[in-house]
Amino acid sequence: MEEPVVIGKDKFKISDDETARRELRIVKVSDNVIQVQEEVHGIIALVGASSSVNIKKEELKNLIKVAREEFGWTDICE
Structure with missing residues (x-):
């Protein structure tokens, strides 16, 4: 796996x-x-069988940009 992109x-x-x-x-x-x-970091949480990720609109835009520009996924919408 590659290094994560924040x-x-x-x-x-x-x-x-x-x-x-x-x-x-x-x-x-x-x-x-x-x-x-x-x-x-900073929260004591009970871990269950499922998980979710909260994503803001700007973060989704950044995710799409990184997927297109750094990972080469040029066929996804923006």
Whole structure:
């Protein structure tokens, strides 16, 4: 796998004395597969059998741009 490309970063307050950091990255797994990774620090969470990624509109635009320009996926819409 290639090195991840960061397409979004932010911080959000989860209590009066704790702030969480979030980073959204994408990695090219193969010619036809990319992986979206969301890493959150500062939250104690229970891990279940499924997961989800929250993506902002600007991050989606960045994801499409990286997929086209860095991963060569020129046949996807913008």
